[in-house]
Amino acid sequence: MRCLAKVVVVLTVMVFVAVPALAGEGKKAEKKKPIPQQFQLPKEITLTAEQQKQLDDLIATYGPKLAAFQKQRDEVLSEEQRKAGAEARKAGLAAGKTGKELQQAVDEAMKLTPEQTAKLDTIRKESAPLSKEIRSKIQEMLTPEQKATLKALEQKKKEAAKK
Numbered sequence: 140m141r142c143l144a145k146v147v148v149v150l151t152v153m154v155f156v157a158v159p160a161l162a163g164e165g166k167k168a169e170k171k172k173p174i175p176q177q178f179q180l181p182k183e184i185t186l187t188a189e190q191q192k193q194l195d196d197l198i199a200t201y202g203p204k205l206a207a208f209q210k211q212r213d214e215v216l217s218e219e220q221r222k223a224g225a226e227a228r229k230a231g232l233a234a235g236k237t238g239k240e241l242q243q244a245v246d247e248a249m250k251l252t253p254e255q256t257a258k259l260d261t262i263r264k265e266s267a268p269l270s271k272e273i274r275s276k277i278q279e280m281l282t283p284e285q286k287a288t289l290k291a292l293e294q295k296k297k298e299a300a301k302k
Contacts, residue, residue, distance in 0.1 A: 174198065175205050177273045181292050184285050193280045201273050208266040215258045220249040235299050 178198050180186070186194060213221065227248030231241045251259065278286065 175202060177201075177205060177270050178277070180277070181289065183288055183292060184281070190280050194277070197273065197276055201269065204269055205266075208262060208269070211262050212259065215255050215262070216249065220251070220255075224249045237296065 175198070178194060224245045227245045228241065231244045236244055246256070281289065
């Protein structure tokens with residue numbers, strides 16, 4: 140009788156331990172898609188639930204268009220060039236490079252052919268108005284305090300790049 144009671148207790152404990160562990164397995168498989176760079180805000184800016192919904196709507200609206208431009212870009216570059224560009228971008232940002240200076244460093248690291256340069260320039264010119272529109276829509280949804288914080292962070296970043 141004692142042996143049967145011990146077995147029942149052990150099995151009960153095992154069930155209580157195993158069920159939550161198994162329930163958590165499905166959640167680990169569900170990864171969120173990365174947010175496109177154009178929609179990312181600094182961690183100093185916290186969005187309200189309504190603002191997050193607006194941002195999610197913007198991502199749903201503009202995300203496919205951005206993905207199409209990214210696909211065009213990826214078709215122009217080889218895998219090695221994309222890796223070299225990503226590493227150069229990371230190093231350039233760490234060194235405080237921004238804008239055209241950063242883009243030039245990335246392009247040099249990718250060792251682009253004249254044909255690739257021309258194609259990428261065309262893609263950049265075509266995608267620039269979309270990026271500008273996205274930034275404008277994001278600015279519209281921010282509060283005056285959030286806009287001031289964003290402006291201060293951008294100014295700080297520019298000053299750091301000058302040094």
